[in-house]
Each structure stands twice: as C-alpha cells, then as structure tokens.
Amino acid sequence: MQQTKARKPFPTHVLVFLAPAVIIYSLFMVVPLLNSLRLSFYETGPQNQLTFVGLDNYINLFTNVNFAPRFWGALGNNIVFFLVHMLVQNPIALLLAALLATGGRGRGFYRSTLFMPTILSVVIIGFIWNLILSPLWGVAETMLSWVGLEQLFKPWLGLESTALVTVSLISVWQFVGIPMILFYAALIGIPEELTEAARVDGASGWSTFWRIKFPLILPTVGIVGILTYVGNFNAFDLIYTIKGANAGPEYSTDIMGTFFYRTYFGQQLQLGNPSMGATVAAMMFLIILVGVLIYLFTWQRRIQSYEL
C-alpha cells in the first residue's frame, strides 16, 4: 500500500468521499446492466420464474420467424441511420465549424443559433417536423412550389421507401450542433504559428485547411465518429415520437431501440418478453462495445503514433 500522506490513521474520509458515487453508480448502472446481460441466458416463465436456457434466446433471436426478420431489419436500418449521420451530419458540422473558426463578425451569434435545435427535446423536434412535412398543412409543399419543384413533394415520412432517410435527416438537423461545437473547439485550439507559416508560403485557405488543420484535429474526428456511433445505436426517442413503437410504415424506420422496446413491453398482439428484451439489449451492448473497442485500439493508437 502506498502512503504518500504519512502519519495518518485509516483514511475513513476517503471512504466517505467515494462511497455515495460508487454505491449509486454500481447499484443503478453496473448491477442492472449485468443483470440484463444475465437475464438474456434465462427464460421467463408465466409466474416470472427463471430457467437457465444457455444461448437459446440468442438462437431464437437469429432464427425464430417472430424475431429474426425484425432483428436483421432493425440492425440494417440502424446502420443506414448511422451512415446518414456520418455522411451528412458530420461533414456539414465540419464545414460550419471551419467557417465559424475563421472568426469575424457575428460568429458568436451564429454559433448560438446553430446550436439551438440541439438543446430542444427530441419529442418536440419530432412533432415539429411531423407538422412541417405534413401534406395536411402543406408547408413543405408550398416552399417547394416557390422554386417550382412542387412535383417533388411526397409524404416522405409516410412512405416505406423514404421514411427512414427522412427520420435520419431530421435527427441530423437536430444534432449537427454537437459535432459542430467539438470541431470548432478543436479548430480554434490550433496555434496561430502553424497556419501563419503556411499563409506566408502562399497556401490557399482550402489547402491550409486540409493539409494542416484537418490532420491536427483527427483526434476530434475520431471522438465525433464514436459519439455518433454510440448515440445512433442507442437512439429511440425520435422514432418513437414520430412513428410510434411500431416504427412504421411496415417497420421501415425500426431501429434497435424501438425493436428492444417492442420486444420487452410487447405490442398489440404480442405479449412482452423480458428475456428476449434483455437479449436484444445484450446485442445492442455488444454492437456498441465492438465499436468502442475498434475506436480505442485502431483510431486512438494510430493517432498517438502519428503525434510522435
């Protein structure tokens, strides 16, 4: 045992300082998480009695006709949901951040207003867009007609082919503020001397950005990537608000979060199933864990060696 502060009795105060945090965190986060994982190896009987069934629930999830199509569907949709965020949200965020970081008039104002949708509840955002895109109100249609494109209008949220991308874009619209602020913080943290030297050498703003600034903010790019991944594979509120637990039309907007909710609590004709719900949650845990590990062991490592 190390003793840096010499001549001290048993450090009760250390225990007092740590106990509340460790107890609440363990009791309401770690233990429930482990219990959920454990429950995925058991079957729940009619009187809530548990029987150990090994990997049966997982086999069920991958092969049973009631679960497998929904699971693969939700996973596929969730991947699309994530890709839309990576390909639309994060590049827009980078562009806005780069423009904000150039300084100049009104930047503080833009920074605050662009971040505003992010602080509103997903429930409110969901309803707002539901109304704006509603054919009943016709706001979106009228706006398209201003530029002569009204024939492009469709009830995007109601069509199987477009609902998922539309919901993803609404989510992008709301959350673009977070990566924007993270990129912005990284960009204004770059020392002036580095870009100054390039400017003296006659480099354009464009090449200064990609050759000097972007490589320097790669750690932030990684953080934004992993935050997007974890947030997306854990999403639920927006789709539940706009489309309900059934994630219609025809499950076309179903992602892991809504699939978990339906499996655990049941829906119109199907009773809820705690064990299968726990199994879906365990799969979400695995998916997120794989992403986090890939991030920690490839991206962060490479970045570190890059800095050396």
Added chain:
Amino acid sequence: MSTPIAGPKIIQAHWWYRLRQSLRAFAPHIILFGYMLIALFPIYMIIMNSFKERNAIFGAPFQLPNAETFSLVGYETVLQRADFATNFMNSIIVTAMSLVLTLLIGSMAAYALSEYRFLGNTLLALYLSIGIMIPIRLGTVGILNMMVTLSLVNTLTGLILVYIAQALPLTIFILTSFMRQVPTELKDAARIDGASEYRIFWLIVPLIRPALGAIGIFTMIPIWNDLWFPLILAPSEKTATVTLGVQQFLGQFVSDWNAVLSSLTLAMVPVLIFYFIFSRQMIRSITAGAIK
C-alpha cells in the same frame, strides 16, 4: 527613385486586396446565414402559427398573425389541462435534484480520486468511467426489475437515482482533471492550519466553479428532455415529466392543431429562455474544456 512609381501600385493592390478580402469574408456569411435559416425556420413556424386561429394556420401558414387572425384558443385548451403544471413541477424537481446531487457526489468522488493515492485508485477511476461509453439505457430491464423490488416505480426518486447514475461517470471524469489543477500548496497550507479533510474539500469546491457550471448545464439538458426513463419508470399521471406529458398530450390531440402548436411552444419556451441566458457561457465552457 522608385517611390513615385511604386506608390500608386501599392494603393491599387491594396484596393484589390480589400475587395477580395471582403468577398472572402462574405461567402462564409452566406453559408452560415443559410444554414441558420434551416435551423430556425421550423421552430419559427410553430411558434408563430400557435398565435393564429385555425383557418389562418391552414390558409396562410407563412403569414404573421394580424388583428384578424390572432387567437389564443390553443393556449386556453392546453392550460385548462391541470396536468401541465404538475408535469412542469415534476420536471423541475427531477432535474434540480439530480443536478445538485450529481454535482455534490461527483465532486466528492473526484476529490478523493485526485487527492489521495490508495490501492486501486486507477482501477476505480477506470471502473467509474465505463459509463461514459456504455449508455445506461442498455440496463433498462435490470433497472426496471430493481425499481419494482424497491417499490420505486412511478416515483420521482427512482428517476432521480437513475439520472444521477447516468451523469456520474462523465462528471467524475471531468472534475478529476480540474481538481488535479488546484495547487497542492493551498491544500497543504490548510492542513497545517489543522483543517479537516472535509473542510479542505469545501475550500476546493468554489475553485472549480466554472467546471461545475459547464457540467451542470450538460447534465441538465438531457435529463429535462429525456423520454425513455419517464416512459418506462414513471409513466403515471402524477409523476409524468414535461417531455412525457407533451408526448402523450400530442398523441391525444393530433387533430386539434391550435392545441398542438401551443403546447409545443409552451414546452420549448422555458428551454429557449434558459438557453438565451446561458448559451455564451455554455459554448465557451465546451470549447475551453475541449482544448484542455
């Protein structure tokens, strides 16, 4: 002598330079302004139309309310619902309690981790930071079972405990790094004066106030906006929060557009006012935190 020739040239270059600079300064404005319209327009449409009568909402959605179309009928419908006040109180209690307790418990733990070296210090710090990456929602099944056992279902206490557990990992992680920056001399001087460790903790806390403020804002917003845990742990009428209340209310009144627009506006306004007051500090604190 080359000065008389070079003189006008410099002025000319200067003029061109200024034009090019101003063009270059203008392009970001156009993009930022354009995106700002995209970000604000939907919110504006909802708030503006909530003050109009039904025919005007549908007939001329882009027109500002005037003497003829102005109407508060939506707000009357919403405010007649007694639950709205209850929902607000619930949200305020849950958010405030979670916030205060997270900051207190989190800074205590951060102080212990940064100040004392004991066996398993690093391991404990690592254990407490797992929750930064793994979302607490994945333990929902276990949390609900535990709440049933403790009979905390449909209580605000249950929600508060979950939100504290959710916010602690990041709070402790950030506060630990801030606590480390407090000069040791300060604490040693207090120790020589015979102050107890608890007393020293209370001396340190005010020094990290900026960090506490930033974490406070970032803990608050997700708790206030959360739908998942109120829906699952406390869906009863007595315990529903604003977010859940609005969600259920909007579900029932889909066809009453006045009521829908007004309740959306009412749910947004407190958050927007709060944001207008604190947005500068908030963004400054994230940027400051991220640079570290």
